[in-house]
Amino acid sequence: MRKLNVLKACIDLAFYLSCLTVLAFVVFIPFAVLGQMDGIPIKMQGRELIVDNWQAKVVLVFALVSALFFVYGIYLLRKTIGFFLKKDVFNSEVIRNFNVIGICVITSTLLMVLPSFLYTAFHRTAMGFKLEVGFDSPLLVISLGLFFMVLSEVFKIAKNLKEENDLTL
Template sequence: MSSTKILYVILNVIIILILASIGLGIFVLSTTLLGIEQNFVLFSEDVLTYKTEGMLYRYIFFKLVIYAVFVVALWKLRKATKLLLNNDFHNTELIMEMFSSGKLMVLSSVALWLVDEIGNIFYKRQVVLGLSEKTLVYLSVIAMGLFLMLISTVLRDTKTIKEENDLTI
């Protein structure tokens, strides 16, 4: 099995798991907002650390939106990987999907990092200095997004060179 096929399968599994967790998050958030008592999922956030319950719900809503943007980035990467399986490296759609996936990965990682840090500072009154595991994950996702953008630029340049060579022959 080639590495491209393995990447395609891994992306499918990750997308399914993230969509399931987003669905569970929306379900728990909506049941809590509607006042329905539930005991099967406990919030990891303590409502008392926030000034109002509305702040907690906005915080969770922002995180869910950012996760949805990350799923879109993974979906675009999945489409690019599917195009890579055809060994057509000079495909315009492949280049655009890789570039937009990279941009969305960088955007979602920076946004999630900011939301977490703002939540820690203003709501929980904690300032975490140094590198934590979460920070390293955010930085690695940013690096992957920038790498995808770089590779798409390289592929775009090779496509241009290939088209020029095809015209001279």
């Protein structure tokens, strides 16, 4: 149980810091989109983005939507850990939350990486491809999202087995 409390504390901290980041994004993006910050370079996903055209502004909007998806996924993870602390592990909401967390993580990653990649591909003369291996690797994050979706299926099977077991004498 101690590990679960530490996990909850870490997820809570990540959630609150993510909320602050999204709040800053919500304040910053309108200034950038309305042209108040033309020419200021922003670094996203290891790529430099200069907000001086409509394509860069679209990338920023996608980044905001991506951040919202990610924060919602963290929120659902917090709720799920709350069920675990109550020892209500095989709740239907836990199963649904794991699936939605996976969808949020994958969607968030794709909404952040694809527009940034396309912007770089169309606005740079020298194009390169970099495969990242680390905690911020899009491939790893998408795998984590798929893991949550698989975990949802595993919990669904376990819930059905538990219900069958409870019916037998």
